[in-house]
Amino acid sequence: MTRSDTAQPEGPSGYREAIDLEFAAATKQYAGTDSPAVDALSLKVPAGEICVLVGPSGCGKTTAMRMVNRMIDITSGDILVGGRSVKDRDVDDLRREIGYVIQQIGLFPHRTIGDNIATVPRLLGWDKHRINARVEELLDLIDLPPEMRKRYPAQLSGGQRQRVGVARALAADPPLMLMDEPFGAIDPINRDRLQNEFLRLQAVVKKTIVFVTHDIDEAIKMGDRIAILQVGGKLAQYAPPAELLLNPANAFVDDFVGADRALKRLSLIRVSEIPRSALGNANGGIEIPDDTPLRTALSELLGRGELHGRVVDEHGEAVGSLSVDAIARLAAGERL
Secondary structure, three states: OOHHHOOOOEOOOOOEOOOOEEEEEEEEOOOOOOOOOEEEEEEEEOOOOEEEEEOOOOOOHHHHHHHHOOOOOOOEEEEEEOOEEHHHOOHHHHHHOEEEEEOOOOOOOOOOHHHHHOHHHHHOOOOHHHHHHHHHHHHHHOOOOHHHHHOOHHHOOHHHHHHHHHHHHHOOOOOEEEEEOOOOOOOHHHHHHHHHHHHHHHHHHOOEEEEEEOOHHHHHHHOOEEEEEEOOOEEEEEEOHHHHHHOOOOHHHHHHHOOOHHHHHHOOOEHHHOOHHHOEOOOOOEEEEOOOEHHHHHHHHHHHOOOEEEEEOOOOOEEEEEEHHHHHHHHOOOOO
8 A cells, every 4th residue: 555545634624634845945957058957946835726827938947746646756855755864765655646637638548538537546555445536526516417427538528638637646645745737738718717716726726736837827826825836947936916017026036026016916916805794776787797807807898888887796686886997096006
């Protein structure tokens, strides 16, 4: 029996409890190169949080992520998973404890969806009943009907295949997951849906996640903390999204985040966070659910040529109205 298949503490959700992750001056220097691909990267990811690595091409974000499961060896420094050095771990055991999702998904084309999801549990020697129950549970979790388990990857849409890739990574209930631009190959509409769906899943399973992207908007949406890397693998800033947008550490971060920082901040605020007393009278305009991010609400209003929207709660009851002017004032940092 491997370490992965032994009893592990469960969190409140019933899933295996997440563990913390630490990069301790982790460095990768390839032979024959003048500068490191990753240069003394030091940061901590608290258990159950999403850390997004973002930066320009060639900044070392994927290299840093792949050092966690030792797909790339560390030159110097260390990476600690649950307080234990990855260098002290058997590689196969380590990788079985870490879920891995990539942009290309990597499903086995000649295996059914059910068999794809069951890959790691079978390697761990789970019995058939346990595997079957886990596949059914994960199909439900990713909102795919049970009959999908008998289909093959080519019979699914790109978005559905990506969801199966996430389910496969979750199959053995790993405490840590690595995600390398998992939604990068998906069209914008389905990408937004997959992001939302994954955040819904994360609220249930509470994994520690390292998420790589080149898209700062995706980083702001997905991350509890964001690490911006510069070319040469140096850490420019590591902070929660709101702090990053309000206080860029230097000119590089300021430029990378973009001139529309005020608009990006609107992505972090939902309509429900505005005091009801600050909303106008609930009459006319398009309907805006109160769990909508303000940036999305602004886009909807401008796209429909409306100056006001009617805010509705989770029961569909109108609770007030929100104007383009009010959103603009919030973006400028005013209080309503």
